[in-house]
Amino acid sequence: MTYELDHDTAVHARGDGRYDAELAPGWVVGGGVNGGYLLAVLGNAVKDVLAARGHHDPFSVSAQYLSASVAGPAYVETRVARTGGRFSTVAATLFQEVDGTPVARLTALATYGDHDHVHDTTSDAQAAALGLSLPAPALPPRDQCVATADAPPEFKKVAPLLDRFDIRMDPATAMWAVGQPSRQGLIQGWFQLADGRPLDPVALLVVVDALPPVTFDLGLPGWAPTLELTAHVRAKPAPGWAIVRHRTTTVAGGLFEEDCDVWDSAGRLVAQSRQLALQPR
């Protein structure tokens, strides 16, 4: 069996560091293709570039979003910026052809390594002694949460993306769905991929941009185009339901930041991201 994420983010090397991809229509949301999905397509190209070095896991991926993607053919150009013992860095840009002209959709810098081999027992013991690890929020049980699967059909029609995920939102941060946003700037919930594919470091690039924009909770519905998104993968996720939290603290000058934290089923922080996005009109 092939999971849909693997099928839809597959890349095919065509030499010279270029990779072909096909952006699948299932990841469309509003006026474009989901930013986290695009990051995973690009992330798979980088993974292939660095496979021979054993650096197959993202640690840090920063992307600037340049134009809105559409479903259909795309390709990723990669260039190795540095190779090292522990980390390697690649510059990668995803393009789509429009009337025969390549148009850059997003450009990224990615530092990869191996999450199975970062383990430094000294620093782990130190870290444990420090006890410094962001705790996951306490969420109601999943059967008391608001499932995206129950979104109205007219909403799902413009957001096929919803069918890729099984999200169970904390009702306290989902009241915007019934016109009563909490205005705290917080959306959190349980997360898994709809077909049950286990999460891994590249999949976390999707998870950090999977929940609705945090601006929904501010009473600002509408699409919030990402200007820049940086994801840090902090550990390899354990299988099972993840917990995802989106927060913002500041909306100003037509922009807001959205911070995302992801914990695995063992309660360990596995990814963090921040994006700078345009305030919805």
Added chain:
Amino acid sequence: MTYELDHDTAVHARGDGRYDAELAPGWVVGGGVNGGYLLAVLGNAVKDVLAARGHHDPFSVSAQYLSASVAGPAYVETRVARTGGRFSTVAATLFQEVDGTPVARLTALATYGDHDHVHDTTSDAQAAALGLSLPAPALPPRDQCVATADAPPEFKKVAPLLDRFDIRMDPATAMWAVGQPSRQGLIQGWFQLADGRPLDPVALLVVVDALPPVTFDLGLPGWAPTLELTAHVRAKPAPGWAIVRHRTTTVAGGLFEEDCDVWDSAGRLVAQSRQLALQPR
């Protein structure tokens, strides 16, 4: 009068998008040159590239640090990734020659615009109505804070950087200086450039990496090399003393994140950054 930041971060166009720079010894700290200073050098090159479009202010700059810089000649290569009405994006890499071979020190993606012309009265009014703006921490008056100017001479010798800044640390988050770290993962204080140069958007790229590593407050002294740093400039700073806060929540796998928030003298959030850095040994 020329302020030292302007002198030391000046770049000279040599055509083809290349800029010469001279990394000044005053910005050395521990085993390298300060990452925020390097970002400002690179940021000045990007500013020149986009000057004709009126996009002279950074909004988002993400840098991956590839190798440790040294004082001396350097150059920045730039490539325009996208130009637009409101934002333009440039890829830029800072190199130094080592035995005649160019070595990349940091590579970055920078999205610039004009902070004087983002003002959209509709979204500003909405933002004000939302009341969502990260509040600055309450700090003791500056004369009750711990001044970096009072650091021991043996410390200043390895960190000439200290003389570039006038930092007055909140004593509650500076007890590590006397061997009693709070272990909260928090360092905050008042900030200005030592020669009183007013802050501007490019200077904020320095400010986000100016305080000591937050790991000092965890009882982990030592240099914490940055793997990746993304800075978002949220507004043009008002003149006067800024407030800067460094925090971390998670130390794991030999890495930690350091979040920095900067408020101007009017109490407005003007910059945010996050870096992923190596835990000091």
